[in-house]
Amino acid sequence: MWLVGARGSVATTVVTGASAMRARLVPPVGMAGETAEFAGAGLPSLDDLVFGGHDVASTPLPKRAAELAQAGVVPAHLVSLVEDELAAADAEIRDGAGGPLREHEDQATAARRLADDISSFRDRHELRRVVVVNVSSTEPRFAAGPEHQDPAVLGRALRGGRDVLPASSLYAYAAILAGCPFVDFTPSTGMRLPALGLLAQERALPYAGSDGKTGETLLRSALAPMFTGRALRVLAWSGTNLLGGGDGATLADPLAAASKTTSKGQGLRGMLGHRTDGDTRIDYVPALGDWKTAWDHVLFEGFLGVRMTMQVTWQGCDSALAAPLVLDLARFTARAHEAGCSGPLGALGYYFKDPLGTTEHRLPEQYRILQDWACALGRPAGAA
Amino acid sequence: MWLVGARGSVATTVVTGASAMRARLVPPVGMAGETAEFAGAGLPSLDDLVFGGHDVASTPLPKRAAELAQAGVVPAHLVSLVEDELAAADAEIRDGAGGPLREHEDQATAARRLADDISSFRDRHELRRVVVVNVSSTEPRFAAGPEHQDPAVLGRALRGGRDVLPASSLYAYAAILAGCPFVDFTPSTGMRLPALGLLAQERALPYAGSDGKTGETLLRSALAPMFTGRALRVLAWSGTNLLGGGDGATLADPLAAASKTTSKGQGLRGMLGHRTDGDTRIDYVPALGDWKTAWDHVLFEGFLGVRMTMQVTWQGCDSALAAPLVLDLARFTARAHEAGCSGPLGALGYYFKDPLGTTEHRLPEQYRILQDWACALGRPAGAA
Amino acid sequence: MWLVGARGSVATTVVTGASAMRARLVPPVGMAGETAEFAGAGLPSLDDLVFGGHDVASTPLPKRAAELAQAGVVPAHLVSLVEDELAAADAEIRDGAGGPLREHEDQATAARRLADDISSFRDRHELRRVVVVNVSSTEPRFAAGPEHQDPAVLGRALRGGRDVLPASSLYAYAAILAGCPFVDFTPSTGMRLPALGLLAQERALPYAGSDGKTGETLLRSALAPMFTGRALRVLAWSGTNLLGGGDGATLADPLAAASKTTSKGQGLRGMLGHRTDGDTRIDYVPALGDWKTAWDHVLFEGFLGVRMTMQVTWQGCDSALAAPLVLDLARFTARAHEAGCSGPLGALGYYFKDPLGTTEHRLPEQYRILQDWACALGRPAGAA
Amino acid sequence: MWLVGARGSVATTVVTGASAMRARLVPPVGMAGETAEFAGAGLPSLDDLVFGGHDVASTPLPKRAAELAQAGVVPAHLVSLVEDELAAADAEIRDGAGGPLREHEDQATAARRLADDISSFRDRHELRRVVVVNVSSTEPRFAAGPEHQDPAVLGRALRGGRDVLPASSLYAYAAILAGCPFVDFTPSTGMRLPALGLLAQERALPYAGSDGKTGETLLRSALAPMFTGRALRVLAWSGTNLLGGGDGATLADPLAAASKTTSKGQGLRGMLGHRTDGDTRIDYVPALGDWKTAWDHVLFEGFLGVRMTMQVTWQGCDSALAAPLVLDLARFTARAHEAGCSGPLGALGYYFKDPLGTTEHRLPEQYRILQDWACALGRPAGAA
Numbered sequence A, B, C, D: 001m002w003l004v005g006a007r008g009s010v011a012t013t014v015v016t017g018a019s020a021m022r023a024r025l026v027p028p029v030g031m032a033g034e035t036a037e038f039a040g041a042g043l044p045s046l047d048d049l050v051f052g053g054h055d056v057a058s059t060p061l062p063k064r065a066a067e068l069a070q071a072g073v074v075p076a077h078l079v080s081l082v083e084d085e086l087a088a089a090d091a092e093i094r095d096g097a098g099g100p101l102r103e104h105e106d107q108a109t110a111a112r113r114l115a116d117d118i119s120s121f122r123d124r125h126e127l128r129r130v131v132v133v134n135v136s137s138t139e140p141r142f143a144a145g146p147e148h149q150d151p152a153v154l155g156r157a158l159r160g161g162r163d164v165l166p167a168s169s170l171y172a173y174a175a176i177l178a179g180c181p182f183v184d185f186t187p188s189t190g191m192r193l194p195a196l197g198l199l200a201q202e203r204a205l206p207y208a209g210s211d212g213k214t215g216e217t218l219l220r221s222a223l224a225p226m227f228t229g230r231a232l233r234v235l236a237w238s239g240t241n242l243l244g245g246g247d248g249a250t251l252a253d254p255l256a257a258a259s260k261t262t263s264k265g266q267g268l269r270g271m272l273g274h275r276t277d278g279d280t281r282i283d284y285v286p287a288l289g290d291w292k293t294a295w296d297h298v299l300f301e302g303f304l305g306v307r308m309t310m311q312v313t314w315q316g317c318d319s320a321l322a323a324p325l326v327l328d329l330a331r332f333t334a335r336a337h338e339a340g341c342s343g344p345l346g347a348l349g350y351y352f353k354d355p356l357g358t359t360e361h362r363l364p365e366q367y368r369i370l371q372d373w374a375c376a377l378g379r380p381a382g383a384a
């Protein structure tokens, strides 16, 4: 597993957690992939995972894990027990791109460097395959232009010395060069440019995204079908997210927040079948740290126009909610690659706020689609 | 449609609402049966429904409707526009049994009287069929005994002058005698006695129940699958229901409340797959009237044992939530009878807290089962 | 009582409510001025109030009251019972200024016209005094300039044909010209310009403001002293206000919202004694109408740094909360004028989010100050 | 300070916290007694406190502190830093009474033993005075009888071999015998028997109680005055408390819970001036541990009868909220004894759900009374 943003809160929780489960220190709570439901999908075992990645920060992984323990995101006693695995993973983290470190490097060179890091990681550990998972900081929204339509045009533009791709798309490009499937757990652009889609298709590479569904949006996708199933008409759906740690700081910048709220907003209109009043906001509250509190207020109309309300408050630890999804996404994507799937994996919509390759946002339907697909993946090799 | 408890809040909202929709005064918000999803199920149209029923209270229906309008349960301007239909329905309400009115009547005679009322209603209005729907006050829990196992034994016991059946079961028995399907929207015993089940089966009568799923339990059955689907472990699920009007007064009696909380508790343990801490309480708050407020607090464990919480507050108008379900239940049951179904209609589990004929409590699965069954009902005559 | 914004939701609720209480149709719930606590303050009786005002809208008051009844803000049956008083008040509403109607009128002429309207109202009804209360739409924030420092300079500038004052301050100026005390229930500039303060002082006129404290801020001013009294350290105080009707539409404009959130923010920092994380937002949710829902989330630190939270959800009808305060403010201000008070009435801080003439925001202290002042007002004529 | 229930969650948090503050490891957050407001009251310094106590459990204090650290009630790193003080206090804990250990001991002997333990503690540590603070498990409600009216009659009854006093009152009696002031942080009977009151008065001993006000009741006593101050009429006040750790297990027994809910219920009726609908419940949720969650729902009526609601959810760590109050109560009571006060200290009502010696429940008024009293305590020796 190659984590882009390898020293972030989510990434650190992934490595700490996987190591603890491998050492049978904790049960796989939060890991749908480990439930009986998907036993037959042929997912790679947690025991076979090796971790590496790119980041632009330098804090060693064991120190990041200790910080998360201090904030109650991971149990303190676990961190000390998995220090070796954290150190081993840390040793496989290379300088990323798009950060302050290598400003003068043109993006073609950067892509080649990133791809070589990934290939070297694969070869040195004799891995069957590497899945690249983006858990780096949320990027501001990005408008695709003429250079992003065709692979050849893009190739030339990249060598032109000007920054043509946002970092997330540069990593997607590097993954393609290294022959690796790509999973985007962030709301950033990533693989979502025509030229990259075509390249991935040419190399028969599967990819999944975007933006992990962990808290408020998970709730909305479970509750919206309840209202429509009962023919109750939602008049207004308002949401406030209070977040401190990790991505919270990044989202304090309105542009980055916009890409998150856009991706958050995708589902609701589709699931309800009509627009509703109400905004969804993300407020940066440093003191809350990784403990995201989301309050949703739904005003709905029932029989004979009677007005009623539902309020839900979600107090979740964001990285603890994200990490198990990242582990499952990487394993499902690896299995898909092994089974010969390529292009956007719509069946993984269950994990995303803004799912690629599907228009389905309703959690129950997404779960059924994932079950059916996993069942097909379970059959001997052949296109799923 | 023959409503047992015809002068109650739910019943009055049913008649008021159906009349208003028939007069195209309001859209069918709250009526799943009127959504495109079930257009092909061949349900009887709202325009063809005729209302009658039994009650032990005497307040005329138009006055009950005015009271509900005063409480904001139904819009005041509608009540005056549908006064004739309310009066017509009121004229078809007969004295019930099990109330103070006819204490000395033995239950065999009572059953015969109730059945004759229903048959006379069917004949006078030349109705193809009558569905008996129980929306009378919640009864205390009832323990079945030897007289309730076999139809013949039950018949003799009924003529013994001693009260052998709770009122809800007497109405179920009368429905059978009158050749009518029976729907129990209450948590009372109703058809749920072996002797009655056998009788219904003999007369090829379908029946559905029990206890309409309108608020807190509806939410739980939408949210529990979200937790299990994400392998999140629920440690405690606590619930407080504050209720004033209608059934609220009845539920102030701990015994009646017990039958409600038992039926409420059925689903959660099954959906989560394990017991959890936490109680579900019903508190009588007269001042709240029909506006039920339910607060649920869920403590759950995520990745690496991190503890998180979700709270949801539901502020619903109980009768407005119940009435559209009662109308759809009656029409689905009528269609099932027409299509030759008999015995407990498990596919209607979608509507009940404590569903007969199925062990499925998860709302998404219940909805899919209802869709498939409705699709089969849509095909030309033949056992669904 | 002369209401600026006389056809708004708050104003209409004021007139409807006062008329209903005068006719002994309803008890004075919400009226602190009618409790035993202030019986000795010598406030003018509700029976002696006469209503008039300015507005730039034209919808007749009886129609506005019917609209509020439709929205459940005032009881429908009351509106019909007080139709004459509504019509009488409507007949005393004159064209305001600063609206679309009289764009070409220079502000000196406008002020003269407004003052004449108020004086004519006083003379025709032989009133001892008229209190002008601003309940017009919230204005965007306004920066005072050189013309606003000195009465004479202001006078000349007003005749200059250029709009020198925001509407709220023009009304304050007109009130001074008409010799009337001024109450600003809005967060707009109103009397809060040095030149107007001097003029009011010269004419020995009392004035009060700003921005009625009805919902979230009322709660905060009751709860903040609880935390400080227990030496509990608030780390973050976040607030989300969802509002539809009346002022909601105006506050959808970020500039107007800014004046509201600034006035809302005044108190907290002062009461807690230090800055905290967390924002206070106002979101326009048309479907909610006049029913404002405010959710506050407080993260605080207790003994040995343990972190705890408190959440409070307020679901209030804004106009119903505002109207009784407007009635009491007008009567207290009238009594103060009668007792010879002049300048900002700090003792009325109890009623305001952003109180003039005091730095005290804590509700308990504000209530004690009001009690002491009311007691002094109760003594025979003499400066309070 | 002599803690009855010295090995409980509250007591352990008291000793851990006091030790940490003495070592300047943490600031005195939560300690009103350490704020500028009470600097002049002459309270004994935290540095001068010595801890001992009685308990019927045997788990060593350092181990109890480690358990609380594991539950996040006290910071783990602090516990190790104050191990010596914990061990020192542990060495001063003696076998209590009323537990399983010494069933055959008659209560007169037990009282003598308990008193001797306290006196020996005082003498050995050369302490000016010892304040006995009851933080032992909540007792079921207890009905006073003839033996409890007069000290002499009580004395004889105690030697009669039959248990005449609940444990809490036996400790109060022992405190009197040892010449010590007594503080009851629990809702148990304690000093609240006529005979004990007389004895305390004879020995010029001050005492305070009952039942520490830490969460839901603290909130109610801050919010009720807000409603009455605005003449808003509360129609229903419902409360649900979910509690696991410490006292939670004890309160799972309905009889013990009843003494807690009775004491909780005392204030509301008095503060609002009238009865309201709504119950207050305590539900035992083991999984929640020491983290008490209280949800209150208030239905209130405003202007012209419009109905509105307020909901507040308090998520507090009970022992962390209780411990600082216990430390301040002991120091205020010590100072009162030093200043010659005796009998019930009504001025400490600020700290109690069911305050002795006062009928005032409103938090703001209680705080003012405490301030005035503390100011008087500050003046040189003389009856306060």
Ligand SMILES: NC(=O)c1ccc[n+]([C@@H]2O[C@H](COP(=O)([O-])OP(=O)(O)OC[C@H]3O[C@@H](n4cnc5c(N)ncnc54)[C@H](O)[C@@H]3O)[C@@H](O)[C@H]2O)c1
Residues within 6 Å of the ligand: A004, A005, A006, A007, A008, A009, A010, A011, A054, A055, A056, A057, A096, A097, A098, A099, A134, A135, A136, A137, A138, A139, A167, A185, A186, A187, A211, A212, A213, A214, A215, A245, A246, A247, A248, A250, A318, A319, A321, A322
């Ligand atoms: N936690 C959740 O519930 C959740 C849900 C959905 C999406 N996400 C997304 O996951 C991502 C990570 O969240 P987090 O809380 O771990 O954030 P974080 O800030 O803790 O970690 C982000 C990491 O990315 C690194 N980074 C930034 N720019 C980089 C670059 N150009 N190349 C390589 N690394 C770079 C940072 O140095 C940091 O180590 C965010 O984009 C967030 O939106 C998180």
Ligand SMILES: NC(=O)c1ccc[n+]([C@@H]2O[C@H](COP(=O)([O-])OP(=O)(O)OC[C@H]3O[C@@H](n4cnc5c(N)ncnc54)[C@H](O)[C@@H]3O)[C@@H](O)[C@H]2O)c1
Residues within 6 Å of the ligand: B004, B005, B006, B007, B008, B009, B010, B011, B054, B055, B056, B057, B096, B097, B098, B099, B134, B135, B136, B137, B138, B139, B167, B185, B186, B187, B211, B212, B213, B214, B215, B245, B246, B247, B248, B250, B318, B319, B321, B322
């Ligand atoms: N409203 C909801 O959301 C909801 C949800 C699930 C179940 N239910 C059930 O629906 C039923 C009705 O609720 P409601 O609010 O209308 O109650 P209600 O008290 O307003 O009405 C009950 C009616 O039943 C009548 N009744 C009582 N005993 C009778 C008897 N022996 N024979 C005939 N009639 C009798 C009463 O006179 C009354 O008119 C209750 O059992 C309730 O538990 C309601």
Ligand SMILES: NC(=O)c1ccc[n+]([C@@H]2O[C@H](COP(=O)([O-])OP(=O)(O)OC[C@H]3O[C@@H](n4cnc5c(N)ncnc54)[C@H](O)[C@@H]3O)[C@@H](O)[C@H]2O)c1
Residues within 6 Å of the ligand: C004, C005, C006, C007, C008, C009, C010, C011, C054, C055, C056, C057, C096, C097, C098, C099, C134, C135, C136, C137, C138, C139, C167, C185, C186, C187, C211, C212, C213, C214, C215, C245, C246, C247, C248, C250, C318, C319, C321, C322
């Ligand atoms: N309702 C509350 O809880 C509350 C609390 C604090 C402050 N306020 C303030 O009270 C004011 C009124 O609130 P509302 O809900 O009644 O708003 P509203 O929009 O219903 O009424 C405002 C009225 O002011 C009139 N108006 C606008 N410009 C005017 C002008 N230049 N001259 C004269 N009239 C003019 C409008 O035509 C309208 O009739 C707002 O400023 C609001 O911020 C309300």
Ligand SMILES: NC(=O)c1ccc[n+]([C@@H]2O[C@H](COP(=O)([O-])OP(=O)(O)OC[C@H]3O[C@@H](n4cnc5c(N)ncnc54)[C@H](O)[C@@H]3O)[C@@H](O)[C@H]2O)c1
Residues within 6 Å of the ligand: D004, D005, D006, D007, D008, D009, D010, D011, D054, D055, D056, D057, D096, D097, D098, D099, D134, D135, D136, D137, D138, D139, D167, D185, D186, D187, D211, D212, D213, D214, D215, D245, D246, D247, D248, D250, D318, D319, D321, D322
């Ligand atoms: N934590 C709060 O917010 C709060 C608030 C108000 C009141 N209180 C009261 O404080 C008390 C302690 O609460 P806790 O959470 O520490 O409970 P706990 O159960 O953790 O501690 C109670 C201690 O009392 C001991 N005990 C029991 N019977 C005894 C006896 N006869 N003699 C001596 N010791 C005995 C127990 O062994 C235990 O160590 C309870 O009565 C509770 O109602 C707590």
Ligand code: NA
Residues within 6 Å of the ligand: A212, A213, A214, A215, A216, A217, A218
């Ligand atoms: Na999310």
Ligand code: NA
Residues within 6 Å of the ligand: D212, D213, D214, D215, D216, D217, D218, D353
């Ligand atoms: Na408490």
